[in-house]
Amino acid sequence: MEADPDIDLVTEHPGEPPDQDTLARKFQKELNAGLVALVLLAILDRASEDLYGYQIAKQLQLSPRAPTVKQGALYPVLRTLSAQGLLDSRVVPSVAGPPRRYYRITASGRETLAKWGGIWRDTRDFVDNFTESQGVMS
Amino acid sequence: MEADPDIDLVTEHPGEPPDQDTLARKFQKELNAGLVALVLLAILDRASEDLYGYQIAKQLQLSPRAPTVKQGALYPVLRTLSAQGLLDSRVVPSVAGPPRRYYRITASGRETLAKWGGIWRDTRDFVDNFTESQGVMS
Numbered sequence: 001m002e003a004d005p006d007i008d009l010v011t012e013h014p015g016e017p018p019d020q021d022t023l024a025r026k027f028q029k030e031l032n033a034g035l036v037a038l039v040l041l042a043i044l045d046r047a048s049e050d051l052y053g054y055q056i057a058k059q060l061q062l063s064p065r066a067p068t069v070k071q072g073a074l075y076p077v078l079r080t081l082s083a084q085g086l087l088d089s090r091v092v093p094s095v096a097g098p099p100r101r102y103y104r105i106t107a108s109g110r111e112t113l114a115k116w117g118g119i120w121r122d123t124r125d126f127v128d129n130f131t132e133s134q135g136v137m138s
Numbered sequence: 139m140e141a142d143p144d145i146d147l148v149t150e151h152p153g154e155p156p157d158q159d160t161l162a163r164k165f166q167k168e169l170n171a172g173l174v175a176l177v178l179l180a181i182l183d184r185a186s187e188d189l190y191g192y193q194i195a196k197q198l199q200l201s202p203r204a205p206t207v208k209q210g211a212l213y214p215v216l217r218t219l220s221a222q223g224l225l226d227s228r229v230v231p232s233v234a235g236p237p238r239r240y241y242r243i244t245a246s247g248r249e250t251l252a253k254w255g256g257i258w259r260d261t262r263d264f265v266d267n268f269t270e271s272q273g274v275m276s
């Protein structure tokens with residue numbers, strides 16, 4: 001048994017098979033890891049103005065099929081994307097509460113979005129090629 | 139800056155923006171983490187007989203759009219899926235070389251495949267909803 005953090009879906013109960021809910025939760029978590037960053041870049045790319053965290057979270061919830069992405073999970077991703085030079089941000093005082101940090105996508109972020117979008121589509125088609133040719137729900 | 143292993147795409151060069159190739163490689167790696175397991179379950183679900191590693195790898199390469207999945211990366215995933223009770227395996231002596239481990243999907247593996255397939259489709263549609271409504275390549 002390997003201890004590879006990239007693919008070992010279950011680490012809590014070595015030697016004991018995990019239940020289906022645990023497996024589903026971890027699969028969703030692994031999927032989200034890269035895709036939340038892609039979706040945030042896409043939202044900021046098409047935004048006509050700078051957005052702060054709550055506005056971005058609201059756009060995510062507009063989808064009828066939102067998977068389990070919690071608002072609190074967005075902030076570390078926004079910080080990481082900023083540290084990577086893919087987003088710029090500025091802090092603006094708010095009358096109603098604490099200052100808000102507004103984000104916008106950078107030129108480097110747009111380049112990354114284009115590349116990740118291509119990787120996403122290739123990977124999506126690759127996976128669909130194996131999962132759609134059969135009755136997965138059977 | 140957070141040190142969250144789930145979303146921090148770059149750890150080698152703190153404080154220094156990563157280049158586009160590094161970002162693309164890591165995005166692909168994060169995407170693959172969960173999806174390779176899903177694809178392996180799907181391949182073994184539709185296989186008419188037990189398969190060993192090389193046969194599975196060959197099926198993966200049949201896709202015209204195979205992303206960067208190396209054959210050696212399959213074996214730890216196969217072992218993890220077995221430890222999770224989603225695959226059974228048996229070792230068969232080979233005339234031509236070392237013994238081969240043949241894998242088949244279990245009932246629990248079929249249940250997981252159905253659940254992961256649903257999560258995959260929901261997540262895929264969620265991501266497409268944000269990335270397809272714009273010119274990602276622009």
